[in-house]
Amino acid sequence: MPFADRLNNVETSAIRELFKLLGKPxxxxxxxxxxxxxxxxxxxxxxxxxxxLSEEPGATLQYGATEGHPPLREQLAAFMASKGVRGLAANDLIVTTGSQQALDLLGKTLVSPGDKVIVEGPTFLATIQCFRLYGADLVTVPVDGQGAQTDRLEQLIAEHKPKFVYLIPTFGNPSGAMMSLERRKAVLRMAVKHGTLIVEDDPYGDLYFGDAPPPSLLALADEVPGARDVLVHCGSLSKVLSPGLRVGWMVGPAELLAKATMCKQFSDAHTSTFAQATAAQYLKAGRMPATLSRVRRVYAERAATMTTALRRELGDAIDFVAPQGGLFVWAWLTGAGGKVADGAVFAKKAIEQGVAFVPGAPFFANDPVHATLRLSFATAPLDKIEEGIQRLGKAL
Amino acid sequence: MPFADRLNNVETSAIRELFKLLGKPxxxxxxxxxxxxxxxxxxxxxxxxxxxLSEEPGATLQYGATEGHPPLREQLAAFMASKGVRGLAANDLIVTTGSQQALDLLGKTLVSPGDKVIVEGPTFLATIQCFRLYGADLVTVPVDGQGAQTDRLEQLIAEHKPKFVYLIPTFGNPSGAMMSLERRKAVLRMAVKHGTLIVEDDPYGDLYFGDAPPPSLLALADEVPGARDVLVHCGSLSKVLSPGLRVGWMVGPAELLAKATMCKQFSDAHTSTFAQATAAQYLKAGRMPATLSRVRRVYAERAATMTTALRRELGDAIDFVAPQGGLFVWAWLTGAGGKVADGAVFAKKAIEQGVAFVPGAPFFANDPVHATLRLSFATAPLDKIEEGIQRLGKAL
Structure with a gap:
């Protein structure tokens, strides 16, 4: 069967192959x-x-506006206000089917084949494939413990004049890095200076362990005149409430939201009103603050257990920045003492020892760093984290 | 802001402008x-x-497989079996976010810019725009009271060698037409003969008023060797249960479903498991047959009221085939007695008289027939249908 040319831009994921092994008892x-x-x-x-279903059965089960269920847009605007975003009206955001759809709509709305898009190295795997399906030519800006390197980013913007820059500034998947306040301001200033659209994807920002992270780019945008006109912010309830609802949202310039809404009409008409009305009622009931503090506490404890065990069991053969939030430890194999230094090789040895993680190379759109790996501490209880990291030690 | 070139292929809908007037008291x-x-x-x-939420809270609220929630795939396969489709396993279908997303995935998976796609004239408006966003060059096959004209369709297939043919054989939006059994078989035979993929969109087939319509192309495919390999079938719970769930599905050749699943992963990861688990429980509870007979009875009564009133109030100035199912009356203004013969002009006069419908011209991908109009009898009670058609008579 002859498929569309755009499918040649993506490959089936190496990670997918790995996931087939996870069924092992x-x-x-x-x-x-x-x-x-x-x-x-x-x-x-x-x-x-x-x-x-009791208060608004019709609206909950009927077709709804492509832009989103009005009560949910109100609640999401209030949720963003509680996170330091000033002056956001319900009409300043549209609801998306998870933030994955926000990425898809950005690709559909903005990317013509051959257009440059700058992403972080490493970045979210499904972002890479999503933008490439629309023909994006991805350019990578390196990430360190302070997030994307902004000096390098500005050089790349000047050189490539990208359609947009995609960043996960807070506890990104997979890097777990938290961009510093100084770099956040630098990003906003260079966006205005070069007239370059910045996409801030922020599904993890609420999952901090100690002090709150610096404000989102969106919350900081008021400090940099013109920044709101070149900034898109994608939010999600998936990591803090439930991924199964598939409720995300996108804030951005009105002209862009209008085009994205038109594209969304032909993508899925609208996000499930059944899920949207449920999310709106949940937010209205005021349960989110307690939910957030519970998940922060649990993930913080798991992260601490994992990082302590990693240092103890793997010693100088591994290097990482302890995460201050999110779901992931991003690590480098140092090769110290002649130990394994390739994440994919290590992943296979680890499976043999009964523990699984994801090698880091596929998270790079360009120039993969093969020594890297991503470990999620989100779903295992503390004793399993201890045992799993001991197995990792043996595998190494 | 510079948008993607593909946005130049679509225009904002004339119907959308009309809908703004519907708020009039x-x-x-x-x-x-x-x-x-x-x-x-x-x-x-x-x-x-x-x-x-009681039986499977984790699966209902967590991320799920891109192909769909397994219990729902089982239930949908059984639902299709109850409609005469033999030998369909759960793995032979994927769940989509409404059938609109099935259309989007077909465009994404199959259409390269410039590829030909044959659609009915008239056809579903969001199909036209959806396929054009992927660069499809649409060719139109005319529809009459027996559905798409199959002699003409075979000529067009031979001439244009389309990527696929998109049909709504049963009570289509907007035509309301029911393709005859003979034409259904002819479509399957020509699909095999020419190796041309046929997409059957079937959101309305369950909404019949008297006798059941002929079997779907999918149900008939066993009679034509090879037909299953060139046939896609899109189903939806939107018209029979609830559009707000956004649950549709797609049956098709395994190779195509695999590519569509990959594309879906980057479109919205998966359809809301919250909605999918709810739909699965609903189907499992066995409530669908009673629901279907209730909606069939109500829509049949409304359709009869509307067609009787149309004949009485508009006489020979209007022509239509009385629908045997679905939600719509598709009609032609004859211009008899020097009356208005343009659907768009008539729509404006009608609004002035306090009644709204949609002119038919935008439903044609090519060569719009301006005398046409679409009337939905689905949502107005009987007395409002009577009164609305009387107002239409005055407007004419």
């Missing part, structure tokens, strides 16, 4: 990218959906 | 394309979502 998995189901506020969601 | 609307909210089985859906 007794495997401890640090490979996932999802939150812990045991932390979902099932009672809160049950109350929310029942309230929606 | 006292308007009776036959303009919508949606089912009646008052017919939704709210109690059944409430029971279903509560069962899902």
């Amino acid at each position: 007794g495997i401890i998995s640090f490979a996932g990218g999802f939150p812990d189901s045991a932390l979902f506020d099932v009672d809160g969601i049950r109350e929310a959906v029942n309230a929606a | 006292g308007i009776i609307s036959f303009a919508g394309g949606f089912p009646d909210s008052a017919l939704f089985d709210v109690d059944g859906i409430r029971e279903a979502v509560n069962a899902a």
Whole structure:
């Protein structure tokens, strides 16, 4: 069967092959990218959906506006206000089917084949494939413990004049890095100076362990005149409430939101009103702050357990920056003492020892760093984290 | 802001402008394309979502497989079996975010810019725009009271060698036409003969008023050797259960479903598991047959009321084939007695009289027939249908 040319731009993922091995009995998995189901506020969601079906059954089950269910847009604007974003009206955001759809709509709306897009190295795997399906030519800006390197970013912007720059500034998948306040301001200033659109993807920003991270680019944008006109912000309830709802949102310039809405109409008409009305009721009920503090506490404890065990069991054969939030430890194999220094080779040895993680190379759009790996601490209980890291030590 | 070139292929809809006028107080609307909210089985859906949250809270709220929630795929395969489709396994279909997403995935997976796609004239408006966004060059096959004209279709297939042919054989939007059994078999034979992929979109087939329509192309495919290899079938719960769930599905050759699944991963990761688990519980509870007979009875009565009133109030100035199912009357202005013969002009006069419908011209990808119009009988109660058609008579 002759498929569209655009499919030649993407390849089936090496990670997918790895995931087939995860069914092995007794495997401890640090490979996932999802939150812990045991932390979902099932009672809160049950109350929310029942309230929606009682108070507004028609709107909950009928077709809805492509831009989103109005009560949810109101609640999301208020949620963003609680996170330091000033002056955001319900009409300044559209609801998307998870933030994955926001990425898809950005590709559909903005990218012509051959257009340059700058992403972080490493970045979210599904972003790479999503933009490439629209023909994007990806350019990589390196990330360190302070997030994307902004000096290098400005050089790349000047050189490539990209359609946009895609960043996950706070606890990104897979890097876990937290961009510093200084770099955030630098990004906004260079966006205005070069007239370059910045896409801030922020699914993890609420999952901090100690002090809150610096404000999002969106919250900081008021400090840099003109920044709001060149900034898109993607949010999601997937990591903090439930991925199964598939509720995300996108804030951006009105002209861009209008085009994205038109494209969304032909992508899926609108996001499930059943899920949207449920999310709106949940937010309205005021349960989010308690949910957030519970998940922060649990993930913080798991992250601390994992990083302590990694240092103890793998010593100088591994290097990483302890995450201050999110779901991931991003690490480098140093090769010290002649130990394995390739993430993919290590992943295979680890599976043999009954523990799984994801090698880091596929997360690079260009010039993969083969020594890297991503470990999720989100879904394993503390004793399994200890045991899994011991197995990793043996595998090394 | 510089947008992607593909946006130049679509235009904002003339219908959208009309919809802005619908807020006028006292308007009776036959303009919508949606089912009646008052017919939704709210109690059944409430029971279903509560069962899902009690029996499988993790799977209902967590990320799920891109192909779909396994229990829903099982239930949908059984639902298709109840409609005469033999030998369909759960793995032979994928779940989509409404059938609109099935169309989007077909465009993404199959259409390179400049590829020919044959659609019916008239056809579903969002199909036209959806395929054009991927660069499809649309060719139109005319429709009459027996559905798409198959002699003409075979000529067009031979001439244009299209990537695929998109048909709504049963009570299509907007034509309401029901393709005859003979033409259905002819479509399958020519698909095999020319090796041409046929896409059967079937959101309305369950909404018949008297006898059941001929079997779907999918149900008939066993009679034509090789037909299953060149046939895609799109289904939806939107018209029979609830559009707000956004649950559709797609049956097709394994190779195509695999590519569509890959594309879906980057479109929205997966369809809301919250909605999918609810739909699965609903189907499992066995409530669908009663729901279907209720909506069939109500829509049949409304359709009969509308067609009787149209004949009485508009006489020989209008022509139509009385629908045997679905949500729509598709009609032609004859211009008899020097009356208005342009659907768009008539729509404006009608709004002034307090009644709305959609002119038919935008439903044609090529060579619009300006005398046409689409009237939905789905959402107005019988007395409003009578009154609305009387107003139409005055407007004419």
